[in-house]
Amino acid sequence: MSNIRKYQAKTITEALAMVRADLGRDAVIVQTRKVNKKVLGVWGREMVEVWASDNPELESLRRPQKPVSSTSVQPAAEEPSRIEQLENEIQNLKAMIAQLARQGVAVVADNAPSGAAGGENRWTALLREAEVEEAVIRELLGSTAEASLSESVLQSLIADRLATSGAITLQEGQPKVVMLVGPTGVGKTTTIAKLAAQYALLQKRRVGLITIDTYRIAAVEQLRTYSQIIDVPIRVVYSSNELPAAVREFASMDIVFVDTAGRSQRNSMQIGELKACCERLGDCEVHLVLSSTTKTRDLYDIVQRFSAMPLHRVIWTKLDESTTFGNMLNVAFKHPLPISYVTTGQRVPEDVEVAEANKLASLVVGGVAPVQILTPAA
Numbered sequence: 001m002s003n004i005r006k007y008q009a010k011t012i013t014e015a016l017a018m019v020r021a022d023l024g025r026d027a028v029i030v031q032t033r034k035v036n037k038k039v040l041g042v043w044g045r046e047m048v049e050v051w052a053s054d055n056p057e058l059e060s061l062r063r064p065q066k067p068v069s070s071t072s073v074q075p076a077a078e079e080p081s082r083i084e085q086l087e088n089e090i091q092n093l094k095a096m097i098a099q100l101a102r103q104g105v106a107v108v109a110d111n112a113p114s115g116a117a118g119g120e121n122r123w124t125a126l127l128r129e130a131e132v133e134e135a136v137i138r139e140l141l142g143s144t145a146e147a148s149l150s151e152s153v154l155q156s157l158i159a160d161r162l163a164t165s166g167a168i169t170l171q172e173g174q175p176k177v178v179m180l181v182g183p184t185g186v187g188k189t190t191t192i193a194k195l196a197a198q199y200a201l202l203q204k205r206r207v208g209l210i211t212i213d214t215y216r217i218a219a220v221e222q223l224r225t226y227s228q229i230i231d232v233p234i235r236v237v238y239s240s241n242e243l244p245a246a247v248r249e250f251a252s253m254d255i256v257f258v259d260t261a262g263r264s265q266r267n268s269m270q271i272g273e274l275k276a277c278c279e280r281l282g283d284c285e286v287h288l289v290l291s292s293t294t295k296t297r298d299l300y301d302i303v304q305r306f307s308a309m310p311l312h313r314v315i316w317t318k319l320d321e322s323t324t325f326g327n328m329l330n331v332a333f334k335h336p337l338p339i340s341y342v343t344t345g346q347r348v349p350e351d352v353e354v355a356e357a358n359k360l361a362s363l364v365v366g367g368v369a370p371v372q373i374l375t376p377a378a
């Protein structure tokens, strides 16, 4: 049995002498601190208080670790002892948990078993972190037993929902016409430059470019510059009526890319103009270009408004700039359009890839930071 005893004296030397006399030379100091001793009911004289033990196993609780017999023992009177530090940490943790409970935040440890923390399992938490919508989570996990879930199972469940189309396929006897539409600045022109370069330079196909983005001089110049670098012909079209003639001029091409002006989905006149272009082009494949950095609500709105025209594919851009990818899954659930390509940077032509469901699913699952307990607001 070990003894822990308290000794009070005016100086540390006196207190240590008391310890030595009582517990012997091998005594272990557990804690030292300054205390104010009450004299006649008021705070009065400052005393040194030493807690000591004859149990050497308590050594680990002591700080600093110096033998009591040494006259060089310096009391850590002002510093909190290890025990005090631990007590403080426990108090802080208790306060943090209480605060989280008040805010209604479910605290989920990263390795918590399924069913932990108020009925929520870690896969639900992981999908939420990835910004997957609640309804999508429910539908995705609905029929799957929790016990049978793992990261790879979750990944394949997600992959099953991410339809992909593969690369643009060419057709015999006539050019394949591919039009990119989408909101402003998502990367339509850059993606056309990347794809045109891949088809022209790597696959040695005959490629033509048409732009109907004549609202900004810079926009025409941007595509013209790429056409010169890649060495493919370009036609600039000022109204939808001119489109069929431009396509006829490219009758000998394998593939014709049509670049369009970025449209606000909220401007129905602009959307109407794009729709007219689609109708003029007739047999053309429309790829809706979406940025993975756009939030889900806005993406829903964009897809819905652009659905005024026939949409055949989705291209996800700026994957390199996004930290969560749940929005791709959300859109796939609501509008199951096959994904053709993803882009991962500004470099032309390198930063474009044919979309692969498994890779995208692994981004949804793994692109998230580990679940962390948030620091409560002060």
Ligand SMILES: Nc1nc2c(ncn2[C@@H]2O[C@H](COP(=O)(O)OP(=O)(O)OP(=O)(O)O)[C@@H](O)[C@H]2O)c(=O)[nH]1
Pocket: 183, 184, 185, 186, 187, 188, 189, 190, 191, 213, 219, 260, 261, 262, 263, 317, 318, 319, 320, 321, 343, 344, 345, 346, 351
């Ligand atoms: N980080 C990153 N930037 C990209 C990517 N794709 C395009 N960009 C950049 O996004 C910016 C806009 O690209 P554009 O190709 O001009 O976009 P757009 O959709 O044609 O724009 P508008 O014609 O104005 O509607 C440029 O700075 C591109 O370099 C990508 O995958 N990752």
Ligand SMILES: [Mg+2]
Pocket: 188, 189, 190, 213, 219, 259, 260, 261, 262
């Ligand atoms: Mg553009």
